[in-house]
Amino acid sequence: MLHRIHPGVYAVGSPTLSVQARFLAATKATNGVLSHYSAASLWRLVDLDAAAPPQVTVTTRGTRRVDGIEVHRTRRPFKTMRLDGIPVTTPARALADASRALAPIPLCRAAREALTLRRATVKELLGHTKPLDEALALGFVPTQTVLEDTVDDLIRTTFEPPIAQQTLVLDGIPTTPDFRWPHLQLCVEADGRQFHEHELARQDDAAKQARLEAHGERVVRVTWTQATTQPQQTLQRLRNAGAPLRG
Structure with a gap:
């Protein structure tokens, strides 16, 4: 049995989706790439917020609004990757995009996590947003928790x-x-x-x-x-x- 998740996107067998499946469905429904806080959580840099709508970024101007998905638009091409089969922005781009909405302490923790896990380098993280630069200015400490x-x-x-x-x-x-x-x-x-x-x-x-x-x-x-x-x-x-x- 097919269950409609978004326009043109269906789940087979059960309408209950894992978080990764929700993320993948959002990218398919928008022809976009997982981004912002959603991407940072997929990269395991921040805690997952299962109640929040998936966030995606698209480069096409005509992408329609889709209920239950937060769509961001950009005209500038950006590098994408795949993680768990999901198209996603790079860890550095994910943190830069999410940095304006994150409080200083969680942002600092996320930046440290990216460096500790070698998801990104300081050079890749610097120069994108003021909040992220300020978090990095506190210095990298190889803490584990x-x-x-x-x-x-x-x-x-x-x-x-x-x-x-x-x-x-x-x-x-x-x-x-x-x-x-x-x-x-x-x-x-x-x-x-x-x-x-x-x-x-x-x-x-x-x-x-x-x-x-x-x-x-x-x-x-x-x-x-x-x-x-x-x-x-x-x-x-x-x-x-x-x-x-x-x-």
């Missing part, structure tokens, strides 16, 4: 930026504290156990901290709650530990 981003942003309000994800070989074991001031042998661990309460994860955390401390490192652990709802108390803990103040 939103919690690490949050802790890093808090540290930088008061202290000299530490080195992120510096791997040390301790007792022959690669050991990577989240943040470290090498000259002070002071580490900060973004404690994400509330997001993955798993016995093996807790054991790994304990073993990692024990190795660091056995080699003279001091470790300050910061949870999501401490970073977001107790920032001043957290900053005081870092001051007490001797974290270097910004000059």
Whole structure:
């Protein structure tokens, strides 16, 4: 059985579509390319907003309006790619297009994610929009989670930026504290156990901290709650530990 999704676009068997199928249907209905926030989410740079209409960009002036699709138009040719079988703008173009609608912190996180995943280079991201340039000006930090981003942003309000994800070989074991001031042998661990309460994860955390401390490192652990709802108390803990103040 065929189910009409958009004019000229039908689903076979069931009208319920996955997000990727919705994206593909939108590009077929408009003869366009997935773009803006939708493209950034397909590239796994931002969280998926399943309730939002798919966003596409077209280069034809006569493309009709299609209910349930947000259509953007441009006269300038742009590079397209395919991901999961869906025509999509490049990661750099997706972020540039989405940057005007994203708040600074989510945009900064998305830009860092693009760089961490090697979806784009700084050169590819610079010079498109002011918000994206400002996000990049904060500097690339190879963080791995939103919690690490949050802790890093808090540290930088008061202290000299530490080195992120510096791997040390301790007792022959690669050991990577989240943040470290090498000259002070002071580490900060973004404690994400509330997001993955798993016995093996807790054991790994304990073993990692024990190795660091056995080699003279001091470790300050910061949870999501401490970073977001107790920032001043957290900053005081870092001051007490001797974290270097910004000059």
